[in-house]
Amino acid sequence: MRVFLGMSGGVDSSVSAYLLKQQGHEVIGIYMKNWTKSLPGFECPWRDDLLDAKRVAVQLGIDFRIYDFQKEYKKKVVDYLIDSYKSGLTPNPDIMCNQDIKFGLFADTAFSDGAEAIATGHYARTKDGRLYTAKDKTKDQTYFLYRVGGDVLSRTLFHLGDYTKEEVRQIAEKQKLATASKSESMGICFVGKVDIKEFLKQYIKTKPGKIISNGKEVGKHEGAIFYTIGQRQGLDIGGGLPYYVCGKDVGKNEVYVTRDIDHKDLWAEGVKLTSTHWINTKPNSGEYLVRSRHLGKLVKANYSNNTLKFKTPLRALAPGQSAVMYRGDEVVGGGIISQAI
Secondary structure (H helix, E strand, O other), rough: OEEEEOOOOHHHHHHHHHHHHOOOOEEEEEEEEOOOOOOOEOOHHHHHHHHHHHHHHHHHOOOEEEEEEHHHHHHHHHHHHHHHHHHOOOOHHHHHHHHHHHHHHEEEEEEEEOOOOEEEEOOOEEEOOOOEEEEEEOOHHHHHHOOOOOOHHOOOOOOOHHHHHHHHHHHHHHHHOOOOOOOOOOOOOOEEEEOOHHHHHOOOOOEEEEEEEEOOOEEEEEHHHOOOOOOOOOOOOOOOOOEEEEEEEEOOOEEEEEEEOOHHHHEEEEEEEEEEEOOOOOOOOOOEEEEOOOOOOOEEEEEEEOOOEEEEEOOOOOOOOOEEEEEOOOOEEEEEEEEEE
16 A cells, blocks of 8 residues: 655654565655744754654655644644643643644645555554554553544554564664664653643743642742642652642632642542543443553543543542543543543
8 A cells, every 4th residue: 555654753653664665565754844943941853853764764765755734733732732731721732643633634634645544653553443452551552542533543554553662672673774772752742852841831921829738838839730630749848748739720820739648639539521532433331441641550430421430539630631441452532531520
């Protein structure tokens, strides 16, 4: 087939390119130019990533193109991130990047340009338009993919789903790919390893406020939007047992903390979902496995009318996060948490 492969300049998409070519596909490597802006003290790595992707394409003898999605990425991902934090939510930009950019805009553009299928370096598996977890459970990325539709998945190839990360590295080293020893990319999707707080400070004006425990001020914070339920690090409150964020009021610019790990506001017996997305069809009411964060523990929950009731309470669930539902190894879909109950 004629396959358009998203190449990020990392080892995963590089090995995907090699595997696709080995299978006899006509591979066109695509670098998505989504973000190029550097921030104070942080140099955006897009130039290096582009060069690495080009090097691998030359090594493998495949065509290479650039798709410039900067305008759309700013609107669909960055603005979503900023607006969510302003509203006091804890969003996941990688999920929206997959929905709107990689499997939205990239897929649409690739198919318009003559692709018969698209591919990426994600650790996941597909079959007949359905999404399944990867062989390597420590690298599985299906949590980030639950908002992709079955129509796109039916024309998507995830070759790394049948490999472990170690095996992928070994293939890259054996083939002497230019990215074989490149470290994994971390941080905000396409932006890089910049600290989320420093990133948001470029777009949101904040002011210090009170950190409150049992009605008493115990410290100061840099802005309530930066904190999320269950957070322990970055509070800078000295002495005694650690504090945990158990709530916040963005309007009052106050953050509420507790030293009680069993505090009722730290635990949820269930969640209400909004903006639900089902990969194929809406699920029936019943029991499913649920993951509330990437690589988080799968827990049993009963689903009914966009509400999940957990078999055992979960800690640190915040509005804006996603809850993803599984039926065995298959991803059913999920939604964004609107309320912990």
